[in-house]
Amino acid sequence: MKSLFFPVLLAALLAGCSGTPSKVASIEDRSVTATETKFVADKPLVETMGKPPDATSTSSSLPLPAAGRSGVAVETRGLVAPSTDVMGLAEAKAAEAAAKAADTGATAKSGGVQDAAILPYSGGMNQADMKDPASLLSKRRVQFDYDSAAIRDEFHAMLEAHAKYMKTNSSARAILQGNTDERGSREYNLALGQRRAESVFKALxxxxxxxxxxxxxxxxxxxxxxxxxxxxxxxxxxxxxxxxQGE
Amino acid sequence: MTIEIVGGATNRIPIAILPFLVAPELASGTSDPALVVAGDLGRSGYFKLLDTSTVSGLPADPESLPLAPWKALGADAVVVGQIKPQGSERVEVRFWLFDPVRQTRLSALSYTTTRAGLRGVAHRISDAVHQALLGEPGAYGGRIAYIVKHHGHYELQVADADSQNAVTVTSSPEPLISPAWSPDGRRLAYVSFEDKKPVVYVQNLADGYRRAVAKFRGSNSAPAWSPDGRRLAVALSKDETSQIYSLDLLTGDATRLTQGGALDTEPEFSPDGLWLYFTSDRGGSPQIYRESLSTGKVNRVTFEGNYNVSPALSPDGRTLAFIHRRDSQFHVAVMDLNNHQLQVLTDSTQDESPSFAGNGRVLLYATMVQGRGVLATVSIDGKIRQRLSQGGDLREPAWGR
Structure with a gap:
């Protein structure tokens, strides 16, 4: 029985991995453990990860992010490591003599996907001037010199326009995103970008x-x-x- | 992923790695661990692989391998192994390491695993061979995490240390940075920008479940695990521009660890949990400092040059690796924390994110080659380097258990 069963199982697995991507196979890829499905780096999950869920299949155990809620679909998947025991060869032989068959294989767990939470930046406001190129409100960018968070004079008029807008529209909410160039450490640049964001925050x-x-x-x-x-x-x-907010 | 070796040890150990004897019932669909071992040892720069096809006739019992032909071939070491089924689900792998010159057995171990675990076992055999022949631990086992940017999409991937078996564990249309392994290798912390700002997440590798652990007002970034895995040091901007906090993962409480109006980021606990290393511009330029977690006293660690960032500590806590800028170029450097001697290890110009292998002898880092992000490793004496690349931009590597 065993000798028959195994090749069949293997063939089924192989068909699921390398065959034409049927609907069923693509769903199963998500819930199968990493140890059973090999993803070569050159052609990994990249293509399948971003795909929207197949509306016709109900067998998937994975709740996928509700489309439209955040607009940002972040997906995760589980990864179960194989269990391996090691011992000296002498002990192994003793164990073999005891003829004990340990059959605890790696167990499959389904991957979990959590909704991408998002700041409540949705909601209407009068944005007529935001899109009008003639309005200072259409200008959203404060540019900085190298290694500096100082706001240059040329941006004062634009910041005054935004300040006026936010003061007259007390429901308006703004997120100020600081950015740096690519040189150096990503995390140190993140801190430098924060300084640029806060410089605009203080000015406003x-x-x-x-x-x-x-x-x-x-x-x-x-x-x-x-x-x-x-x-x-x-x-x-x-x-x-x-x-x-809402942009 | 492809691996390319640059440099290597001057005296490589000639080694013969024989095909493993695979039980007939396992023959179909079982890849030979000998190929993985040969790949590991061959790439390491410490070994010279000998052509084993010239010596014929493997004995049924590898333990009684005649060693004379291998001595004649010039081998200093011979690896031989076998695989047998154990029950219906598991397999047993045995391997022997012989010294044909002295006619002795140097090592013999047995592993039981699933078929899927065979690659992992092969890496552990490589570690055992490395240890037996070089007297120091190898860095072939363990896993790496890194970010791939591909067609404007970001993926957090986990792979074996030889870059095989890569699996995407998180996929996002917005940037992901700073993956960090929990000490037990079961969780990853990282920063995601999916909420229009940086937020720190912790994700279980087993089931893919994740949660936002630092999502305070402002920016949340630079996660680093405490040695006991209970806390994360993070950089938060909720009170001041960028300060370091200790986040209790059970209660969610954030305790502030650094003070003052400067930028403090990139925290890293010492392995004994007594010190917090971090990057700060409190002295005018970004430098690495360390704070005693018992007294709160801070002292500066790096003095050479005006840009030293991204501290990483060796598992024994004696060596600091970081990114050092010299002539506008960013290199991986190490410093012996006893004598404060600085050594630049690389001649590449845009290095980032150094991370130690579990054996403390190799560093993994990100760099650029012809405008594309690749991962690279360098031995801490700077002699042996490897480069790992695949489609897309690779960055932000972290070496885990």
């Missing part, structure tokens, strides 16, 4: 915007405007972006 606060209407955060070097690797690109990337 001095212009009368209550602290509760704003949040200063940093994207570090992770969200470059320009993907280039020269001074022109770096200059563009050193900035703070003003994002309003």
């Amino acid at each position: 606060n001095l212009l009368g915007v209550p602290e509760g209407q704003m949040e200063a955060v940093s994207m570090g070097e992770e969200k470059p405007l320009s993907e280039g690797h020269d001074e022109a690109a770096w200059q563009q990337n050193r900035r703070t972006e003003i994002l309003y």
Whole structure:
């Protein structure tokens, strides 16, 4: 029985992994343990991970993020390590003599997916001027010099316009995202970007915007405007972006 | 993923790794661990693999392997092994390491595992061979975590230390950075930008469940595990621009660890849990400092140059690895914490995120080659280097158990 059963199981596994990706196979890939399904680095889960759930199949045990709630679908999957015991060869032989068959294989667990939580940045407001290129409110970027969080004079008028807008619209909420260029440590750049965000936060606060209407955060070097690797690109990337609720 | 070796030891040990004897009932679908062992030892830079095809005739019992032909071939060591089924689910792997010159057995071990665990066993055999022949632990087992950026999408992947068996554990359209292994290797902390700002998550590897552990007002980043796995040191901006806090993972309480208006980030606990190393610009330029967690007293650790960041401590706590900027270029450097001697290990120019292997002898880091992110390793004497690359940009590596 065993000798028959195993090749069948193996064939089924292989078909599930390498065959044409049927609906069933793609769902099973998610819940199977990592040790049973080999993902080679060159053609891993990359393609299948981002796919929306198959609406027709109900067999998946994974609750996928509700589409439209956050717009950011983050998925996770479980990974079970094989269990391995080691001993000296002499002991192994003794154990063998005892003829004890240990049959505790790695157990499969289904991967969990949690909804991507998001700040409550949804809600309407009068945005007519936000999109009007003639309005200072359409300008959202404060650019910085190298190694500096000082706001240059050229951005004062634009910050005054945003301050005025937020003061007259007390329900308006803004997130201020500081950014750096790509050079150096990502985490240190994250801290530097925070300084740039807070510099805009303080400027707006001095212009009368209550602290509760704003949040200063940093994207570090992770969200470059320009993907280039020269001074022109770096200059563009050193900035703070003003994002309003709902955007 | 492909691996390329740069440099290597001057005197490599000639070693013969024979194909393992696989029981007939396992023959189909079982890959030979000898191939994995040969890959590990060959890439390490410490060994010279000998062509084993010229010596014919493997005995049915590997233990009685005639050693004379291998001595004649110039081998200083011979690895031989066998695989047998054990019950219906598991297999037993045995291996022997012989010294054909002295006609002695240097090591013999047995492993029972599942078929899926065979690669892992092969890495442990590599570790045992390395230990027996070089007198120090190898770094072939263990796993690495890293981020891949591919077509504007971000994936947190976990792979074996030889970069095989890569699995995506988290996938996001927004950036992911700073993965950190829990001391028991069961959880990963990392930073995700999916909420328009950095938030620290902790994820179970077994079931993929994750939760946001630091999501305070402002930015939350740079997670580092305490040696007991109960706390995370994190950089938060909730009170001041960037300060370091200790986060109790059970209660969620955040206790502030650093003070003052400077930027403090990149915390790292010493393995004994007595010190917190971190990056700070309190002296004008980013440097590495350490704080006594009992007294709160802080002293500066790095003095050479005006940019020293991303501290990582060796498992014995004696060596500090970090990124050192020299002539506008970023290199991996190490410092002996006893004599404060600094040694630059790399000649690449955009190195980031150094992380020690479990044996403390190898560092894993990220660098750029022709505009693309790759991972690389370097031995702490700077002599042996490897490069790991695949499609997409690789970055933010962390070596775990």
